[in-house]
Amino acid sequence: MLKLVSVIIPCYNQAKFLREAIESVLYQEHPRFELIVVDDGSTDETSDVAASYDRVRLIRQSNRGLAGARNRGLAASCGEYVTFLDSDDRLLPGALEIGSRQLDLNQEWAFVYGRYRYIDVNGAPLPQGQQGSVSVEDCGDSYEEMLVRNFIGMHGTVMYRREVLERLYGFDETFMVCEDYELYLRICRQFPIGKHDNLVAEYRLHAESLSRDSSLMLKSAIRALHLQRQFIKGKEQYQKAYEAGIRGWRELYGERVVEEIRCRFRDYGYLGLVQSLGRLFVLLRYYPQGIIDHGCRKIRCTFMEKLI
Structure with missing residues (x-):
């Protein structure tokens, strides 16, 4: 018998996108799923x-x-397999069937x-094309690779075994963002994972996404x-991967925070710097080298532009 798949859509003030997310699940051909x-x-x-x-449990x-x-x-669901879809994203046809078959x-x-x-924001595909990074076969050790970076990219492409989620007590609720990355690390440290090469989901880029908060993402x-x-x-190989991961996250989101501060200063002058104090404190704690190498230079250039 086919295993039941639970699809869980958390939603906070994203009603304008929710209908598309729901219907992308309801249009799935997999015969056994529940939608919460x-x-x-x-x-x-x-x-x-x-x-x-009618098919949605609210x-x-x-x-x-x-x-x-x-x-x-998760606590309210019954499926042996579980997928979490963000309310502004969409599943593509065949997603549930492909994921459940791979786990079987x-x-x-x-x-x-x-x-x-x-x-x-309107649901039209962007020219970046298909995404999906390093496969387990390519990286050899999924935990080592996950320490370096989150190679999965989009949470909606993941289908979990329920027993694993329950064994690890689900998501850490002290995380506002990166809760999926934290869970991936715990899972990859203890279990093997897998990848398929099918396109199964769509990730919507828009200004209201939590992942746009670079300071929060960095922390x-x-x-x-x-x-x-x-x-x-x-464990030397893991320590090296960990150090590479720290550098990578600092460079990725630290540079974005620097740019945000620069833009605030360009647009609002010293008031912009005052408004960016929280970002500056994040840089001082998590990416101080960024202030030394890039931040002062970029802010100084912007200051000179304003004088001219």
Whole structure:
């Protein structure tokens, strides 16, 4: 018998995209799935949209954040396999069938992930094309590679075994973002994972996405890595991967924070710097070299532009 797949959509004030997310699941041809929408304290029409579909089970709760909403949906679900779809993203046809078939064929995998593509705010595909990075076969050790970077990219491409999620107690609710990366690290440290090469989901790029908060992403990604330190002591290959990961996250999001500060100063002058104090403190703690190497130079150039 085909195993039941639970699809959980957490939603916080994303009613304008939710209908597309729901219908991308309802159009799946897999014969056994349940769809749960968790309204995480929304003040828009999220609950009304979800309640308009007979096949959707709606759960309302006060705001607990993305990790808390996912955990609530997991607790209410029944499927042996579980997929989490963000409310502004979409599954592509065949996603559930492909994921469940891969887990059926590879009983040792804790989860399987696939490829995705970017779409714009209106749902049109962007020219970046197909995404999906290093496969488990390519990187050899998924934990080592995950320490270096989050090679999965889009959470909606992942299908989990429920027993693994329950064994690890789900998502860490102290994370506002990067809760998926933190979970991947815990899973990859203890279980094998797998990848397929099918395009199964669409990732929407828009200004309201939490991943646009570079300061928060920088803090959270580095914190997720810091939690691994006790497990990599004395293991040289993992320590090197960890150090590479710290450098990578600092450079990726640290540079974005520097640019955000520069833009605020360009647009608002010293008021912009005052408004960016929180970002400056994040840089001082997590990416001080960025201030020395790039931040002062960029801000100084912007200052000279304003004088001219």
